[in-house]
Amino acid sequence: MVTRLKDVDAVTVGFGWTGAILARELTKAGLNVVGLERGPDRVPGEDFILPSVRDEVKYGQRLELMMDNSIDTITFRNFPDEQALPIRRIGAFLPGEGTGGSGIHWGALLWRNLPSDFRIRSALTERYGKNAVPDDMTIADWPVSYDELEPFYDHFDKICGASGQAGNLRGKKIDGGNVFEGSRSEHYPNAPIKSSNAGLMYAAAAKSLGYHPFPAPVAIASEAFTNPEGVTLGACEYCGYCNRIACETNSKASANSTILPVLRLDPKFELRSRCFVTKLNYDKTAKRVVSVTYTDMRNGEEYEQPAGIVILSSFVFSNVQHLLLAGISEPYDHDSGKGVVGKNYAYQYEAGANAFFEDKELNPYWGSAGMGVVIDDFNGENFDHGGLGFFGGGYIAGNTAGAPPIAGRTVPGGTPEWGSEWKRATVKWYHHAMRFNTQGSVYANRNNYMDLDPTYKDVFGRPLIRLSYNPPDNEYKMSQFLLSKLEGVIKAMNPTSYDMHPRPKTFTVVPYQSTHNTGGTMMGTDPKGSVVNRYLQAWDAHNLFIQGASVFPQQHGYNPTGTLGALAYWSAQAITTKYLKNPGPLVQG
């Protein structure tokens, strides 16, 4: 028995960054908005407080803030001719659950794509010839340009109280910032967060090789800052615990700390947590999603919530699953290459290294998520790929993001993984170890995609999303190249020893690599090649706006949150200024 509820103006399916942004912007425009979130409500004053927040076992190891695999998971296989198996405990990536979503436990790196990333197919064709892009590399230009998104990037910077050093302010290059970045209309709202001794060593070595080091841009306030919503963010205390853990001082930005404090006061907004949306009810003739069906996880009751506008703002896998189950747009067919839903999945290609400095005191216990020094010289089209045999690239970082008691014990390669020798090594090296990372792009490939699993189902009986993914040779070569550049910087730092950590050619779903999953509902210029238009409006359901990294046509060499936040504000503006006046397709397909 499904209870049909009273009609509302808009509903969000999922309530992380994009759900909160859309709910806030739509209520400001006068709409009544219901936020549906499958997980619990997370309130800073209850859930982000000392001493419980610094529980590395609970959050770091037992993954308290992440999706509950007893309810829902995905199945995985490397190649389309294999049998996919369910991931019983998430590992390589950690989608969040509860209000704030993955934007609570994130590392808070706040990047923008390069201007050339937004037109990557055109850029590669122009630079390397019209046949340069291989047939199986299904990359596409974004249907929106850097310049169009820039004001929205800037606004999201301010919402987050971002800290960093501009490298290109209104076209003027600034030494000490990222000189490769697109032109920014304004400085970061806050000065960069501090650099550790290790970060300074990395910067000096990178500079000696002619590279352009700069402090990593983060959604963490380096000083007290009041954002455009009138919410004050605190100065980072450098506690060193914030990866996988919430922020105890409202410094690391989350929807919970930057938007929800004002949204919760708005009578036009209602949050319903522990409400798991299982179905979008799609009227194919009218090209509308008329309602969503959800289960209240506290009592198992089912409800149908009709809404004028549906914001699909769940994680990448759920966004794709909803469309496939509802029959919205054509599913991607691997054999023929036709169809769009599930197409162009990509997963950030990260690989790293550790280095050890016997005589240097690195004080690794302090730091903040994302803290580090970065070079962007080998990202995207910042360098010539002529003769290299691959496209893409990434940034190369020296990380000093804290070294908490369990996860922060970096020891040289060859050390036993337990026992007295391991203990001796952790004591010897704790103060002298540094980690590095390369954050590589993944250009979409026809063999990497999502569809519905024919065998395995979730707790509601719905087919799980089946992920078929292996990094293509292009990405493997790209990563080897980035690691070779990183090794050069490490050698210039003159360490006692170091270990490079290339990724195996075959992707595995453990250990943790990054939560940067993208694609599956890609944005584009026409309904044949994409699921949503430039305003994130579904081509086949004009009142459905799909948010988040699932709309990325491919993955560039940057963390996705900056771009998905900017896109959310861009999409919200299109809804409030265009769609509300004239509900219908905003772009003719």
Added chain:
Amino acid sequence: MGLWLTANSHAAAAANADHGKVVFQNCAACHSDKPGAIGPSLRGVVGRKSGSVEGFHYSGAMAHANLTWDEANLRDYIANPQAKVRGNRMPYGGLTNPGDLDDLIAYLKDYK
């Protein structure tokens, strides 16, 4: 001469509540009146009993501190929170600049 003037004019100057409002920004991230705040509201804190904001879950240490937030106690607490109420859970190391402390307390007196 110049130095002497600067030092004395600072000591003689009345605490500046306007500047205290700026200093208060460092507190406001947690001590806000908005829903879900990490710290208790500081409206009317001067003269209040410690641990007395209704509905706020204090640490055991603060719940049993049994202080009145007069100027002297506030000053000691803000300057070094763990020294004054050992085991409280405010993640703040302390405000050490005496001028800032004067100005902040001047602001809090009027913050109601």
